[in-house]
Amino acid sequence: MNQEKKYLSSFARRISRKLSPYQKELLDQFLPLVLFNGENFENVLKNYTRAKFEIGFGNGDHILAQAIKNPKTLFIGCEPYLNGVTKVLDEIKNQGLKNILLYPDDARNALEIIEVGVLQTVYILFPDPWPKNKQKKRRVINKETLSMIHEKLCNTGELIIATDHKDYAQSILKDIEEIDLFKFNDENFDIYEQPEYWVKTKYETKALAGRSHYILLVKK
Template sequence: MSEENTPSAEWGPMRSFGRIKSRKLKPQQASLFDTLLPRIEANDAHVAAALASGRDLWLEIGFGGGEHLAAQAARNPDVTLIGCEPFLNGVGSALRHIADGDLKNVLILPGDARPLLDSLPEASLSRIFILFADPWPKARHNKRRFIQAETIAAFARALKPGGTVRFATDWADYADWALERFLASPDFNWPAQSQSDWNTAPADHVTTRYETKGLGDCAPVFFDFVRK
């Protein structure tokens, strides 16, 4: 393998994430940042090892406090989950869940999911979760929503055929927005089962912290889109 083709060269953009400063954290959290995070950080080497293992790779974007991420990892020991979250205290909370559950199948990227999505090899993910993403309800802020035609194209590139994206929200306009964009994509199907059950939490869903707050303007909506 030539130098340019090694995974570390391919995933160079991931190195540009600034390190979260552990001194801004509570002492218990800071020690997890110093001890646990280096072992499980979704850096080039750890992601390369996860891919080489041949295990299914799932990605959770914006895991908040990490409750869903940790619960899915505990339920699915044969899968490796990557969680991305730029919110410092959320990462600290997820590290606590990972330590408490002695979970060995989680990688954490303390930052923006988009460069990671773009740098993962094509067709490397089996599932993507984006649960109760920031709704940006004001029209002038809609462009900040994570779901855009470009991110849907990035999901399509990174997912295996048959892989899924689960999108959940409790904001009606964001539900419409996401549905419109996924249906416009040539790369995704919305299967009949998800179409009939969109207002019921899927059997394998784990309630998230944000979901319990009920801050949106509608009951939770769940869409499972399938990569063609």
């Protein structure tokens, strides 16, 4: 990871609670076996029909549920929060999951490694809203990131976003309109209506900030 581009950080912390010896062991010994990198991704992808990418998987509720439900799909999960990474590592190890690769850092560096048109779906679920005006430049969803995602998606690729922060949702919709690279999956879809297939995360269940917004997009 020495050649990674330095993006303005979109995350505030790497660790919330001190890591246990077992968590440290997972990071030191098991993470290298499922670590996303360019070579590993190309070799593993050959065994799957499609690839999906999650930016900021938190405690892993969504990516784990999706990987178990869709064993023929490869999932790449990015998360700098190491407590969450160890939780997912533990589940991968205990359940013998083969279709998850993890990148414990900024997702934009991982996206740069992926070839154009490879991804079927990109998920960004409840990213840090950075609500203060001076913080907004740290939001992970902006025109630059949206353009990068568009490039990596296949022709029928989807971008699925959820946020419970109204101002962030409005900012995202404004950026989407201005770059004109995506269209809504369903023009009649209610932005406040949770999709039928949705996997509710622990964060969403707690409803920490407010009403959730669901932005379901398809590459133009």
